[in-house]
Amino acid sequence: MELLTEPWQHVFMQRALLVAVMSGIVCGVVGSHVVLRGVAFIGDTIAHAVFPGVAIAFVFQANLVLGGAVAGVLTAVLIGVFAQNRRLKEDTVIGVLFAAAFGLGIVVLSSAPGYSGSLESFLFGQILGISDRDVVTVAIAGGALLLIALGLRKELVAVGLDRETARALGLPVFALDLALYTMVTIAIVISLQAVGNILVLALLITPAACARLLTDRLGAMMLLAPAIAAISAVAGLYLSYWFNLAAGGLIVLVTTGIFLLSWGFAPRHGLLARIRARGRPRLDLAQPKESQVTARA
Template sequence: MIDFLLAPWEHEFMRRAFLVAMMSGVVCGVIGSHVVLRGMAFIGDAVSHSVFPGVAIAFVFRFDLALGGAIAGLLTALSVAVFAQNKRLKEDTVIGVFFAAAFGLGIVILSSAPGYSGSLESFLFGQILGISDGDVRVVAIAGAVLLVAAAVLHKELVTVSLDRETARALGVRVFGFDIALYTMVTVAIVISLQAVGNILVLALLITPAACARLLTDRLGVMMVLAPVIGMLSAAVGLYLSYSLNLAAGGLIVLVATAVFLVCWVFAPRHGVLARFRPGDARGGTGVGAERRFRRASRP
């Protein structure tokens, strides 16, 4: 058992992989908690796919792929924030429009850039075993900045997520905090691309937070549980990848999904089995539990 735990750490590339994967799990767990609380998981999918044209443009013009993806993702997120201010359109509708447009643009650019398939594969599925020391530093710095920003803006982000109209009445700049959250989601996704790839990054952002949402009615506890689950899922997935010689990104996501399924069944108050416990006054799902969560979450 000890040999199994220590063996991967003998290799420098595995040490870098563990650091980046676990840091990504922590950052995505914190930012994902706000995404799940707000019910905007679709924005994570939209941003993760909207980096596609940026990566394609970066390849064509020979500059850093991650930088190109970050710029494209940020522009898409800001566009969604601007257009979603129109009350005639729901946020998920605007997200759908820009999600499709960004992916379509990426396909058009890709069709004009022969020889892109190799770079595209690492972008789609991650390249966590090829991470450099510079990549580790970038993820560490960007992740630390994100966590500090999330802590500083926590109260306002929660207020906007729970009740936008009340937030406006209290003088909270809703539009500004929309942009802040979309920007944080974009950065969290970009720094996690090397760990799990473009296709699977949404799972790292949403699944640990969804697990935490099932396990607790308190936002503070959720903010602790989600990054812990994300970090442990990343670590276990990498151990399995090393042992079984299978894709690291896919295994990280499958471990997180397995945790979600366990929480969905066995969560003390909101799991499937909790619904069949006779006389459990603490239980309850649906409107009552949601109201309790919102009351407990109010800053």
């Protein structure tokens, strides 16, 4: 029992647990919509779009998180605007802005000597060093984001499944695109301290990918993804405490391990299930009913 309770006797571990679980839940919910729509690349783009905002904030000694949030939201709006041109696919626009944002961040930082150490926590996460204020900020932002996701759930699902049908039904597709991209930005920003800018995409996409393999029901997927993310966060923190390793990286590795298990052993869509399905004899519909009964037997 002491093995389970000892880490939580430390205040820094309690804060880390709260932030990691809240970040995981938020990323799991928002990531489900991203995976459903098939635009996982947007998470990586916005994560890198946050980078120049943080760099500019660092140069001017402003709040890094606020700078990142502004840059991420601006990039999200640009993606939504440029993607309205049907000549360009959404992933093309995302790729262009992905490179542009990261290039801008590098240029800005090149003018600020000695930046690397100061931004290490932003790039790789520093969940064990967060403050009470950080916990409150994540709780408020995460709670608001979950309420918005719940309120827009049906509309976001409709656009994710069939954009043209959603547009024909009169849904504001462009506004819903902007809403989703902004939600992704906020989820990424509040998760930066948990896993860092480099690994945040895994927390956003991998739990949702696991849930997608494990269930065919959208409602169940929306519950499974945040649960997997939260479990990964707790397990990663335990491993970090006992083995004195990077918490953010371990959270991501635990999530990846769950994905590999899901990919191999998911009841209907796992590798073993597909192998078993291929090995079953197929029913010849051209046979008379008597032959069909025999084939089943």
